[in-house]
Amino acid sequence: MQIHLDGFHPGDPHVAPADAGALPHGATPPGEVDVLIVGCGPAGLTLAAQLARFPDIRTAIVEQKDGPLVLGQADGIACRTMEMFEAFGFAERVMKEACWINEVTFWKPDEAKPGAIVRHGRVRDVEEGLSEFPHVVLNQARVHDFYLETMRHAPTRLEPYYARRFTGLAYGADGFVAARFEGASGAETIRTRYLVGCDGARSAVRQAIGRRLVGDSANQAWGVMDVLAVTDFPDIRFKSAVQSAAGNLLVIPREGGYLVRLYVEMDKLGEDERVAGRGITVEKLIETARRILSPYTLEVKEVAWWSVYEIGQRICDKYDDVPAGEARQPRVFIAGDACHTHSPKAGQGMNFSMQDTFNLGWKLVATLRGQARAELLATYSAERQAVAQELIDFDREWARMFSDPAAAAGQGGVDPKAFQTYFERHLRFTAGMGTHYQRSLIRNDDAHQHLAAGFTVGTRFHSAPVVRLADAKPVELGHAGKADGRWRLYAFAGAGDPARRDAGIHALCRFLDEATDSPLRRFTPPGADPDAVLDLRAVFQQHHRDLAIEAMPALLLPRKGRHGLIDYEKIFCAEPVGGADIFARRGIDRAEGALVVARPDQYIADVLPLGAHGRLAAFFAGFMLAPAG
Numbered sequence: 001m002q003i004h005l006d007g008f009h010p011g012d013p014h015v016a017p018a019d020a021g022a023l024p025h026g027a028t029p030p031g032e033v034d035v036l037i038v039g040c041g042p043a044g045l046t047l048a049a050q051l052a053r054f055p056d057i058r059t060a061i062v063e064q065k066d067g068p069l070v071l072g073q074a075d076g077i078a079c080r081t082m083e084m085f086e087a088f089g090f091a092e093r094v095m096k097e098a099c100w101i102n103e104v105t106f107w108k109p110d111e112a113k114p115g116a117i118v119r120h121g122r123v124r125d126v127e128e129g130l131s132e133f134p135h136v137v138l139n140q141a142r143v144h145d146f147y148l149e150t151m152r153h154a155p156t157r158l159e160p161y162y163a164r165r166f167t168g169l170a171y172g173a174d175g176f177v178a179a180r181f182e183g184a185s186g187a188e189t190i191r192t193r194y195l196v197g198c199d200g201a202r203s204a205v206r207q208a209i210g211r212r213l214v215g216d217s218a219n220q221a222w223g224v225m226d227v228l229a230v231t232d233f234p235d236i237r238f239k240s241a242v243q244s245a246a247g248n249l250l251v252i253p254r255e256g257g258y259l260v261r262l263y264v265e266m267d268k269l270g271e272d273e274r275v276a277g278r279g280i281t282v283e284k285l286i287e288t289a290r291r292i293l294s295p296y297t298l299e300v301k302e303v304a305w306w307s308v309y310e311i312g313q314r315i316c317d318k319y320d321d322v323p324a325g326e327a328r329q330p331r332v333f334i335a336g337d338a339c340h341t342h343s344p345k346a347g348q349g350m351n352f353s354m355q356d357t358f359n360l361g362w363k364l365v366a367t368l369r370g371q372a373r374a375e376l377l378a379t380y381s382a383e384r385q386a387v388a389q390e391l392i393d394f395d396r397e398w399a400r401m402f403s404d405p406a407a408a409a410g411q412g413g414v415d416p417k418a419f420q421t422y423f424e425r426h427l428r429f430t431a432g433m434g435t436h437y438q439r440s441l442i443r444n445d446d447a448h449q450h451l452a453a454g455f456t457v458g459t460r461f462h463s464a465p466v467v468r469l470a471d472a473k474p475v476e477l478g479h480a481g482k483a484d485g486r487w488r489l490y491a492f493a494g495a496g497d498p499a500r501r502d503a504g505i506h507a508l509c510r511f512l513d514e515a516t517d518s519p520l521r522r523f524t525p526p527g528a529d530p531d532a533v534l535d536l537r538a539v540f541q542q543h544h545r546d547l548a549i550e551a552m553p554a555l556l557l558p559r560k561g562r563h564g565l566i567d568y569e570k571i572f573c574a575e576p577v578g579g580a581d582i583f584a585r586r587g588i589d590r591a592e593g594a595l596v597v598a599r600p601d602q603y604i605a606d607v608l609p610l611g612a613h614g615r616l617a618a619f620f621a622g623f624m625l626a627p628a629g
Contacts, residue, residue, distance in 0.1 A: 001089070002569065005561035012153075014089065019055035019155040029060050029161045029181075029190050034368050036179055036192035037061040038166050038205050042074070042140065043336030043353040044198030045147035049088055050361035050483050052154035057368050060190060061160045062181060064199070068148060068160075071305050072140020073224075074350035075254065075261060076101075079126055080432025080460060081351045082133035084358055087483040087602065090146040091133065098136035099255045101125045104423065105235045107242040108416035116295045117244045121420045125239060127427045129585075132463055132476055135431060138255050140350060164188065166204045169195065169332070177331050194364060195332045198357065203338035209321040211334065213341060215314030215392065220399075221266040223285040225306035228258055233296040236260055241423075243416050246291040259304065264289050266308065280308045313392045313399075315340045319356075319381035329374040330381070333360060340388040342395040351432050352391060356384050358483070362600035365485040371523065371533065372624050379440050387435045394429055398422070435459065437603055441623045444597075444606035444615075451594035452492065452607045454586030461488070461598045464585045465577035469544050469552075470568035474577045480537055480569075481602045489536045491610060492574075492583065494593035498540060498547060504593060504610050505538050509553035511613045512536065518613075519620035525627040529560040534620075537570050539582060541590065544573040 003013045023030055035051055037044045040063035051059040077085075077094065085091040106121035126135050151158040164181040171177055176191045197205025201213070229236075233251075237260075240251040250263035264285050282303055290298045316339040320330035336353030360380045366372035401419045428434055437443050437458040446457040454462060463478025481488050497504040512520040512534075520534045538556050540547060549557070549571065556570045574581040588594050595616070597606040608615050 002567075005563075005565060007562070015153040016053070016155045018157055022055045022156040023058050023060075025157065025159045028183075028185070028188065029062060029164075030058065031189070032176070032191040033058040033060045034193045035059045035196065035364055036177075036190055036194070037196045037198060038179070039063060039198035039200060039203075039336075039338075040065070040068070040144070040160050040162075041198055041200060041336060041353065042143060042147075042350045043338075043357045044196070045144055045151070046084075046354040047196060047198065047335070047357035047361050047364075048158055048160075049147045049150045049154070050358070050485075051365065052151040052156045052158040053484065054365055054369075055155045057365060059156065059158060060192075061158070062164045062166070062190075063160050063162050064165045066163050068162075069141040069144045072142075072144070073305075073307065074140040075137045075252065076351070077136045077138055077143070078351045078430070078432030079131035079133050079135055080435075081354060082136065083131060083460065083463070083478065083602065084354065084483075085146075086133070086479055087481055088147075088150055089482075090150065093146060094138055094143070095134070095136060097142060097255055098138040099253050099257075101135045101137060101239050101253070103238055105238045105240045106416060106420045106423075107235075107240060107244070109243070109245050113295075114245055117242060117293065119235065120416060123420065123423070125427075126431050130428065130431055130433060132465075132478075137252060137261075143350070166197075166199060166208075169205075169208050171331070175331070193331070193368070196357070196360065197332065197334040197338050198336050198353075199338055201337040201341050203334060205332065206316065206334045206338045209332050209334070211316045211318065211321075211339070213314035213316055213339070215312060215341075221280065221308060221310060223264045223266050223280060223282075223288070223306065223308045224261065225264070225282060225285055226254060226259055226261050226304040227286075227300045228302040228304070229260065230299040230301060231293070231297060233293050233298065241419070242292055243419070244292045244294070246294065247288060249289055249292045262289050264292070282306045313342045313396045315385070315388055315392050317385070319385055320378070322378070322381075330377050333380060335360060335384075339385070340392065342392055342399075352388065355432070355435065358601050359384055361483075362485045366600075366624075370625055370628060375441060376623055379442055382440065383437050386438065390434060391429075394426060394434070398426075433460065435603075442599060442605055443603075444608075444619055446607070448594070448606075448608045448612070451589045451592060451609060452586060452596055454588070455594075455596050455604055455607055457604050457607055459604060461490075461596070461602050461604055462586065464582040466539055466572035466582055467544050467575045467577065468569060469540075469547055469549055469571040469573055472544050475572070477537070477539065477572060477582065478602070480535070481598060481600075483600075485600050486531070486533060486535045487600060487605075488598040489534055490596040490598060491536065491538045492588050492593045492596070493538065493540045494589070494610065495541065495591050497593060498542065498551065505540075505556075506553055508595065508610050508613070509536070509555040513553075513555050515613065515617075517617040517621075519617055519624065522626050523620065523624045530555065530558040531560070531567070531570075537572065539572045539574050541574050541581075541583060543575055547571075547573065 048061045107117045110116040110118040164183040181188045237253045242249040248265040252261040321332035335356040463476045
């Protein structure tokens with residue numbers, strides 16, 4: 001990590017110097033803010049952690065509960081989410097604490113002994129090479145802890161305001177939204193430019209803007225419990241899908257080596273019946289799990305947490321407060337379970353919710369700072385609602401195949417092998433890599449996709465190892481994409497590029513540094529660091545010992561901060577690290593090279609030739625604003 005840019009600061013480098021102008025955290029929330037977040041779940045904290053690093057954006061987060069989460073419901077953390085955690089700086093801590101999910105086993109009824117189960121399949125949990133990070137399991141409360149610490153150590157020292165229930169809102173003529181709350185000391189009102197409801201499936205913010213969750217229920221009750229148990233079931237430390245004559249069960253090993261989560265299929269519900277009316281007890285969950293795992297034994301020693309729920313897939317048609325047909329810009333947004341719900345067995349609930357606000361956060365920053373037109377905010381609902389619908393469709397089929405009792409009983413339902421095949425075919429989806437944004441204001445067409453076939457426009461930037469020129473350190477290129485609101489320009493040099501002063505990387509740097517239509521010149525505020533808005537990185541095909549750093553363009557060695565220090569972490573070499581180099585791994589044209597434009601949320605906005613300066617300029621001119629004055 002880079003520190004000391006604006007002067008030497010001893011101590012923990014993860015703790016940023018406090019900003020003197022930031023809002024102090026008092027006993028009551030401030031009366032007026034730029035962004036007000038309702039709900040301290042994963043979606044709300046992801047957004048708060050992004051905004052906490054910007055002292056010029058006044059942010060507050062309010063939670064109905066009395067304090068931080070101690071024991072969470074969600075636990076699965078997808079590979080894509082781990083990539084996002086790296087952008088916040090705590091992915092390594094999560095990996096160290098978490099249980100890694102490496103393989104999935106599949107069980108079905110034993111044809112020779114129908115009352116028993118037998119393993120019939122085993123697959124990798126994550127597709128080879130899909131991410132540098134694993135799929136892991138960790139208590140949701142620990143994820144909250146990491147976010148809260150990130151907020152606490154940010155320049156704004158952002159902290160939640162607990163024990164405040166959202167009761168309604170009113171729109172002001174001045175463009176502000178007045179959000180009302182009920183707290184221990186009575187009624188409170190906070191005026192905000194933007195309100196974001198991250199307050200769960202029963203969202204009061206969603207109700208206040210007239211949105212509805214629409215969908216259906218599978219009328220199937222499931223129980224879930226985290227247990228300390230003694231068992232002779234051999235796959236208790238693997239993720240295991242068990243289909244038996246007595247029902248179905250999903251085993252999820254938990255962190256720490258002993259704890260395990262069991263999702264247990266329970267009763268079929270009537271058309272209008274709710275699971276609460278069944279009176280399902282934890283004892284009944286345990287007994288049902290024992291029957292499903294037969295002939296193996298299960299002795300539960302302690303239940304850390306348990307619950308029952310109904311499978312259902314529901315979604316809102318829009319994620320903001322703009323009615324259909326109106327042209328105004330949104331003022332209120334909803335995210336996470338407030339706008340989509342689905343079964344937990346695909347492991348996407350918490351993950352997808354965090355991706356919602358990772359998408360929204362940088363757009364709020366760019367709009368509030370005057371860097372982008374307000375139309376940018378409409379892309380949040382358009383992008384996230386569409387990909388959520390894809391998740392809903394996947395989850396509906398996944399839940400149906402898993403819960404189909406005919407599959408386990410051999411009565412002509414879904415064959416267990418077909419269930420395994422469906423899982424393997426959708427590994428990218430369960431890893432969180434199913435998101436593919438369509439063309440929009442901030443996602444160009446794929447006219448030049450052939451120049452970098454492995455960096456699909458509209459999908460997340462797929463990292464790969466490179467070697468840093470300045471110190472020969474092997475690094476992951478994608479880890480340059482921090483949650484700091486900046487765009488990344490990854491320039492991959494063509495053959496012989498270092499010697500071509502009139503083309504390639506050198507020509508791109510000259511354009512960005514000197515041309516009147518350069519997006520770097522047009523949209524970087526006066527006096528700011530050269531990479532404050534657009535962060536250029538270059539990757540050359542030569543070995544690091546064959547390149548002279550002093551011959552590199554000055555834009556790749558920018559002077560930054562109050563001391564004008566040189567940033568040496570912009571230039572890399574595509575040397576093979578653990579196999580093929582990044583050009584081979586990502587299908588980059590070695591002769592021509594390519595420029596990959598990545599958004600602040602790490603999704604690819606465009607792939608274009610290094611010399612397509614006009615296309616690059618036109619893309620950013622389509623939504624960005626020049627600094628005032």
